Amino acid sequence: MRFTAAVLASLGGLALAQTQITVSVGSLLQEIDGFGISQAFTRAREFEESDPEPRQKGLDYLFNTETGAGLTIIRNRIGSTTTDAILPRSPGSPTATPQYVWDGSDSSQVWLSKEARKYGVTTIYADAWSAPAFMKTNNNEANGGYLCGVTGRTCASGDWRQTFANMLTQYVKYYAEAGVPVTHLGFLNEPDYVVSYSSMQSDGNQAASFIPTLYNTLQAANFTNVSIACCDSIGWGGTRTFTNQLVSAGMERYMGIMTSHAYNGDPDAPPLSTRLKSWQTEACDLNSRWCATWYSNGGPCEGLTWANKIHRGIVNANLSAYIYWQGFEVNQFQASSYLVASDGRVVTPSGRLWAFAMWSRFVRPGARRVSSSGSVSGVGYGAFKNLDNSVAVVFTNTGSGAQNVRIAFTGYTASNAQAFWSTTWTDFDRYNHDDHIYHYSNINYSDIDTDTTGSMRRGRLRAVWWRGLVWM
Ligand SMILES: *[C@@H]1O[C@H](CO)[C@@H](O)[C@H](O)[C@H]1NC(C)=O
Ligand SMILES: *[C@@H]1O[C@H](CO)[C@@H](O)[C@H](O)[C@H]1NC(C)=O
Ligand SMILES: *[C@@H]1O[C@H](CO)[C@@H](O)[C@H](O)[C@H]1NC(C)=O
Ligand SMILES: *[C@@H]1O[C@H](CO)[C@@H](O)[C@H](O)[C@H]1NC(C)=O
Numbered sequence: 001m002r003f004t005a006a007v008l009a010s011l012g013g014l015a016l017a018q019t020q021i022t023v024s025v026g027s028l029l030q031e032i033d034g035f036g037i038s039q040a041f042t043r044a045r046e047f048e049e050s051d052p053e054p055r056q057k058g059l060d061y062l063f064n065t066e067t068g069a070g071l072t073i074i075r076n077r078i079g080s081t082t083t084d085a086i087l088p089r090s091p092g093s094p095t096a097t098p099q100y101v102w103d104g105s106d107s108s109q110v111w112l113s114k115e116a117r118k119y120g121v122t123t124i125y126a127d128a129w130s131a132p133a134f135m136k137t138n139n140n141e142a143n144g145g146y147l148c149g150v151t152g153r154t155c156a157s158g159d160w161r162q163t164f165a166n167m168l169t170q171y172v173k174y175y176a177e178a179g180v181p182v183t184h185l186g187f188l189n190e191p192d193y194v195v196s197y198s199s200m201q202s203d204g205n206q207a208a209s210f211i212p213t214l215y216n217t218l219q220a221a222n223f224t225n226v227s228i229a230c231c232d233s234i235g236w237g238g239t240r241t242f243t244n245q246l247v248s249a250g251m252e253r254y255m256g257i258m259t260s261h262a263y264n265g266d267p268d269a270p271p272l273s274t275r276l277k278s279w280q281t282e283a284c285d286l287n288s289r290w291c292a293t294w295y296s297n298g299g300p301c302e303g304l305t306w307a308n309k310i311h312r313g314i315v316n317a318n319l320s321a322y323i324y325w326q327g328f329e330v331n332q333f334q335a336s337s338y339l340v341a342s343d344g345r346v347v348t349p350s351g352r353l354w355a356f357a358m359w360s361r362f363v364r365p366g367a368r369r370v371s372s373s374g375s376v377s378g379v380g381y382g383a384f385k386n387l388d389n390s391v392a393v394v395f396t397n398t399g400s401g402a403q404n405v406r407i408a409f410t411g412y413t414a415s416n417a418q419a420f421w422s423t424t425w426t427d428f429d430r431y432n433h434d435d436h437i438y439h440y441s442n443i444n445y446s447d448i449d450t451d452t453t454g455s456m457r458r459g460r461l462r463a464v465w466w467r468g469l470v471w472m
Pocket of ligand 3: 030031271272274275276277278318320
């Protein structure tokens, strides 16, 4: 503990018992890559084609760190249909010269990636839901089927693995030329779930019979900086199986991240057994009409529900990234599978967006989660050291009452602190318009009795709460 006493914030004269947690800033855990969304399946185009004012509001809600969630990852879909694939037609055989088609827009995903880049977003995850039909056992880019040539799956037309790897690499090349380099590349989406739109089946061993080909193709094209992702399984349980197969098959040396969706099991303890990073790449509420609620009864569309899911994913499941399905949609009020709604004119953020904000605004790409000890009743928390040497502690209070905690550090001396807390999700939103309503406190640490052996004299602390008090 580097400082001995400080009681600087109080609200409404409440006197509460104080719990202490200790954050070990020198004890580094996983690196955080960020938080994000997709605008796949024409949603980027709707976004681009919105009127300038709602479009700008939508972008700000998603990517602005002061007025929005400050998201830092885009997940783009690599098309596989005859109208959106860069290789829409079969060249005739796997070794024939492919005729690529590139319209420079990629269903407006290039536009979205460039707009996000203006806010500092540099992490672009490009993911194929399927290979084109002619490369597959079912000759269809939908309804499952396998990539011809993977373990146990052959086709009369030949082995298309290298052609698929070439196509994916060409896609990466087009994005590099457009000025929005792809950083992560996946070739499967829910390979353990067959649907009537773009889908392709695989298990971990079949993925392992393709990954080295993709790796070598990227290397040969000088895309040594692109991380291969696998396998976007439908849920955490399936991802565990994929991970074990991939690790056994020696794939860690070719891959960058293990990826999971959360439809059939949320990421939670224990972490996957791999030395690679783990990302949750697609989750959403598929059952509710549009709802903007922060908290009502713990329902699947509510903000606090997602704050908890993100908390468990990052803290219990060792995730480095958490991605909601869609970001911005227009006139889709039958669904809550996205974060920001537009009716074409009025733009409305959801409680889910603010759940992402309380993480993504404060825990920035390159941050390391750090160890901590001590618990607060009914409150989850995670502590992070950002690249700018600020330390952020994110608290999620699931109880109905205010909580009070003192934060102590080892390996760190805070010179000043900011606490952000919110008793209802709308406070987060109102903060953007009216500082007086938002409970904001800038805590001055300069007169705190600090131990001068602290390794960082000029650090900053940010604590984020939902429903609570923070005493430091
Ligand atoms: C990765 O390398 C490629 C090829 O050298 C380059 O075009 C691209 O900008 C790099 N990506 C990043 C994120 O720097
Ligand atoms: C890869 O980079 C090397 C060294 O800069 C260069 O000689 C080679 O032509 C590049 N290969 C491709 C496919 O761009
Ligand atoms: C957490 O993930 C990192 C990779 O980001 C890995 O090195 C580490 O072993 C994982 N920790 C646990 C407890 O699984
Ligand atoms: C913090 O407190 C010190 C000592 O009381 C004072 O000199 C300094 O101006 C304060 N800083 C801010 C930003 O209020």
